[in-house]
Every structure is written in C-alpha cells, then in structure tokens.
Amino acid sequence: MNGIVSLKHIEDYKKVCYYSVCIKDESEFNDSSESLFEAFIREQEKTENEKLNHILAWVKEIGDQYGAKERFFRHEQNQGEAMGLPPNKIGSEPVYTEDGEISPNNLRLYCHRLNDNVVILFSGGLKTADTPQECPNVKPHFKLANKLTVIIDEAFKNKDIFWVDEFNDIDYSDDLTLYL
Amino acid sequence: MKKNNIISNWLKENGNIETEMLVKRNLAIANKVRNILNDRNLNDGDFAELLEKTRSEVSKWLSGSHNLTQKSIIKMEIALGVKLIYIEQVHKYVYLGKIEGSLKEEAKKYSEGDYKKTMPAYAS
Structure with a gap:
C-alpha cells in the first residue's frame, strides 16, 4: 500500500495523548479525514461491539489512570525475531518502536507506544491464528502498523514530529505529510 | 492542531457501563498485583512459578485487559498472601x-x- 500519511489527534486524557494516522492513496482525489483508528471502530462496531467496547474502555482507563506503561502492551514476536522494528532512541528521549497491541480476547488493535504518555493507534481485527503473520484478518493491519511505526520514527529523527510538554505530548505541523 | 474526543464520544453513545466497570476492576487488580511484585522484587517469571502458571499467562493476567476470574484472583491472593478484593x-x-x-x-x-x-x- 502506498500513500500519503498524516497524523490525527484522537483524544487527550490525564495521562495519555492518543493519535492515529490518516492514509490517502496518492491516486485518490477525495480528501478523507477518517483515521485508521476511526475506520477500525466503524468496522468493528458492526459485529464486535462488545469487544470494541472493552478495548475502548481499556484505552480510556489507561489514559485516565495509569499511563501507557509498557507492561500493558503485548509484543507480537515471531520466534524471537523483532517483528517490525528494532528500538530506536533519539537523544535520550524514551522513543520506542514496538509491535504493541492492545488486546482483550482476540480483537487486536495495533499501535505504536512512543512512551508512557503518547500512543499512536492504528487498526486491527479479529486474530484467528497464533501469530499475526498467520492470520488473514490481522496480517495486513499488522504489516501496515509496522510500516507506519518506521515512518513515524523517521519523522521524529527529522524533527517533523517532536516532543513537547516535557515528553507528555507531541507536536507537528498541521500540514505534515509523510509517505508510505 | 484540532483536539478531538473520539473515544469518549463513542463510549458515551455506545458504551456499556458493566464493561467499563469490568475494565476498571481488572486494571485495578492488575496494577495492585504489579505494585506488590515490584515491592518484593519479583518479576513475572517468579510470580508464574508461585502460581504454577506460564510466564505468558501471568503477563496476560497482569496486562489489565484480561478478564480475571474469581478463581484467578484467589490464586493470586494465596500466592501473594494478600487480599486483592475487600468485601x-x-x-x-x-x-x-x-x-x-x-x-x-x-x-x-x-x-x-x-x-x-x-x-x-x-x-x-
């Protein structure tokens, strides 16, 4: 999948700021402002309303009470290989590149946890196999999440995205565009 | 930069109070257990041994997203020698x-x- 990627703010809580990304195909002319995360919600609320409720309530509670601690996120690893990306560090800032997923039951939401205070939410689906690579439902979302994680980390390196508020939030230009 | 409330808006319109309370409780218990383990310098592997479970199972229990059964909670209470829920x-x-x-x-x-x-x- 190729496209133009932009960041979209999802919601701020006491301890976590959530973002997602919008992807526009270069060949498309319509200007969709629906993020991957919103598309995930729209898709899952049709048939997995309860599981979706669980995930969103969890995202909210983490945001309100606990912060996005690393222990709350599951790493999808394939036999020890680092799926997606090795950890990067920009200066001494706690930038993580992980295959983080929030997952009650088998509904998976892939995300990029930047630190305890900022999480980028992507998309996901119902995982029906042991690993995301084996599951036809989540494999495309998992692969996309890994690609987007690389792009976002690159944007940090280039200072297109940067930390503000003592690493409690990020900022970027409104017209920031990244490329898949 | 525009600020949104996408999650809260959805929960307000579609959320189930039981689910939200369940999530709060699971997270609270997981967090309490985590604090106890940290105080005692125990990691997931140590706790798994106490519970006679696998490490991955314990990590799942303590992720806060797992729906803990009464049995699981009691197992943890016995292993840690503390009450996690008070009536x-x-x-x-x-x-x-x-x-x-x-x-x-x-x-x-x-x-x-x-x-x-x-x-x-x-x-x-």
Missing part, C-alpha cells in the same frame, strides 16, 4: 442512651407512647 462489612449499630427511673417503668412509657415526652432531647 465491605455490614455493621449493625447499637445506640446507648440514658433512661431515668426503672427499666420497667420506662419500657411501659415507651410502649404507651410517652417515650418522646420522657426523652425530649431525642424527640424528632
């Missing part, structure tokens, strides 16, 4: 007051409706 006691209160005269006389006044006159300080 509130229902207290019966006994009020003590001063009764003038003999008990028999006062009991009679009470049953004949003179109690309030006898005890004006307590009249409602």
Whole structure:
C-alpha cells in the first residue's frame, strides 16, 4: 500500500495523548479525514461491539489512570525475531518502536507506544491464528502498523514530529505529510 | 492542531457501563498485583512459578485487559498472601442512651407512647 500519511489527534486524557494516522492513496482525489483508528471502530462496531467496547474502555482507563506503561502492551514476536522494528532512541528521549497491541480476547488493535504518555493507534481485527503473520484478518493491519511505526520514527529523527510538554505530548505541523 | 474526543464520544453513545466497570476492576487488580511484585522484587517469571502458571499467562493476567476470574484472583491472593478484593462489612449499630427511673417503668412509657415526652432531647 502506498500513500500519503498524516497524523490525527484522537483524544487527550490525564495521562495519555492518543493519535492515529490518516492514509490517502496518492491516486485518490477525495480528501478523507477518517483515521485508521476511526475506520477500525466503524468496522468493528458492526459485529464486535462488545469487544470494541472493552478495548475502548481499556484505552480510556489507561489514559485516565495509569499511563501507557509498557507492561500493558503485548509484543507480537515471531520466534524471537523483532517483528517490525528494532528500538530506536533519539537523544535520550524514551522513543520506542514496538509491535504493541492492545488486546482483550482476540480483537487486536495495533499501535505504536512512543512512551508512557503518547500512543499512536492504528487498526486491527479479529486474530484467528497464533501469530499475526498467520492470520488473514490481522496480517495486513499488522504489516501496515509496522510500516507506519518506521515512518513515524523517521519523522521524529527529522524533527517533523517532536516532543513537547516535557515528553507528555507531541507536536507537528498541521500540514505534515509523510509517505508510505 | 484540532483536539478531538473520539473515544469518549463513542463510549458515551455506545458504551456499556458493566464493561467499563469490568475494565476498571481488572486494571485495578492488575496494577495492585504489579505494585506488590515490584515491592518484593519479583518479576513475572517468579510470580508464574508461585502460581504454577506460564510466564505468558501471568503477563496476560497482569496486562489489565484480561478478564480475571474469581478463581484467578484467589490464586493470586494465596500466592501473594494478600487480599486483592475487600468485601465491605455490614455493621449493625447499637445506640446507648440514658433512661431515668426503672427499666420497667420506662419500657411501659415507651410502649404507651410517652417515650418522646420522657426523652425530649431525642424527640424528632
């Protein structure tokens, strides 16, 4: 999948700021402002309303009470290989590149946890196999999440995205565009 | 940069209070257990040994997203030697007051409706 990627703010809580990304195909002319995360919600609320409720309530509670601690996120690893990306560090800032997923039951939401205070939410689906690579439902979302994680980390390196508020939030230009 | 409330808006319109309370409780228990483990310098592997479970199972339990059963909670309580959930006691209160005269006389006044006159300080 190729496209133009932009960041979209999802919601701020006491301890976590959530973002997602919008992807526009270069060949498309319509200007969709629906993020991957919103598309995930729209898709899952049709048939997995309860599981979706669980995930969103969890995202909210983490945001309100606990912060996005690393222990709350599951790493999808394939036999020890680092799926997606090795950890990067920009200066001494706690930038993580992980295959983080929030997952009650088998509904998976892939995300990029930047630190305890900022999480980028992507998309996901119902995982029906042991690993995301084996599951036809989540494999495309998992692969996309890994690609987007690389792009976002690159944007940090280039200072297109940067930390503000003592690493409690990020900022970027409104017209920031990244490329898949 | 525009600020949104996408998650809260969805929960307001579609959320189920039971699910939200379940999530809060699971996270609270997981967090409490995590704090205890940290205080005791125990990692997931150590805790898994105490519980006779696998490390990945324990990590799942403590992720906060897993729906903990009563049995699991009790297992953790036994392994850690602490209570994770407290059931509130229902207290019966006994009020003590001063009764003038003999008990028999006062009991009679009470049953004949003179109690309030006898005890004006307590009249409602």
